[in-house]
Amino acid sequence: MLSSKLANYNIILASGSPRRQHFLKDLHIDFEIRVKEVDEIYPNHLKGIEITDYLATLKSKPFENELTEKDILITSDTIVWHQNKALGKPKDYDEAFEMLWQLSGKTHEVITSVCIKNKNFQKIVNDTTIVEFKKLSKEEIDYYITNYRPYDKAGAYGIQEWIGKIGIKTIKGSYFNVVGLPVHKLYEELMKL
Template sequence: MAESTCSTRTDLILASASPRRRELLTQIGVKFAVAPVDLDETPLANETAHDYVARLALAKAQACYAALEHKQPVLGADTTVHFQGQILGKPDSEEDTVTTLMQLSRQTHQVLTAVALVDGEQSHTCVVTTEVEFEPLTPEMCRAYWLTGEPYDKAGSYAIQGLGAVFVRQIRGSYSAVVGLPLAETAVLLRKADIQIWQQTA
């Protein structure tokens, strides 16, 4: 975590290095600073996908809040892909990407994003689940996608807001949650800490 960033006075601290989450918070006009935290993201034994993302989102927010010089509300978030009882994390290799994407081909999977707000002794967490249906894929398509560099740091090996959008036949639920931050639910959490939206607009 960048200590200088944590010392910045602003409405909110975002405990994430994700450029997608920064873009989404900016989209709704929130004033915030960024202070990512580095945590072990290994799922616990027998941990459900719901509990996994909720735990990590809250842990990120709590870790950042504890390091703040000037205490301010902190927002943490985590996203994972769930398919047939498996938590599909970020790929380690081309083969991992191809295997993951071919599992999802022609199938419907769930994307779970948790958001946690920590403000003093108060904390609030919500989890949003969105169903995503994929088009038929081929191993050649998956390998070509790996070579673009996009899947490398993406849960489930794809980015719906990027080149991976061509894989998606339809979604049922929150698009912004699949990108990394469910905006309607995040706005509700921010109101609990009296943080205003629409403060920085074009």
């Protein structure tokens, strides 16, 4: 249904994330992948959704002069928001361990923003999911980092991986948003085109 609505458009996903690519395939959307490197730096005064909105928009900027009316560019950003601080992707084992130790036994928010853009318009949608971890042991955290190397994931974890299966007590909101894309909101916006 969505694919026929989008038949006249060239959908561009500006993400190297296999998870985001998989979601678009699951929606039966024909798309191409174009990734441009962007320094994901944001002003210090931004909080929560302001950060992901800013970064999703920032990722669309390198494409501005290339887009036509028939192009639809999709860029996205996800952070873990915990104790009034953004947890992005960890640089190494120690940083990943520290992040998971902070999240252990506590509740945090996963925030994702999506920027949908072409030559004539830009729309940003976002979603927040509340996730609660059980109290993780140091051995569990070490096992997960050593075996899954979650250095490409905000907050140092993938909910779909081992740590999510054994460590997450409750989730309030969209599971897919935690994986990295609020698919239901993206679908709604694409259906409006």
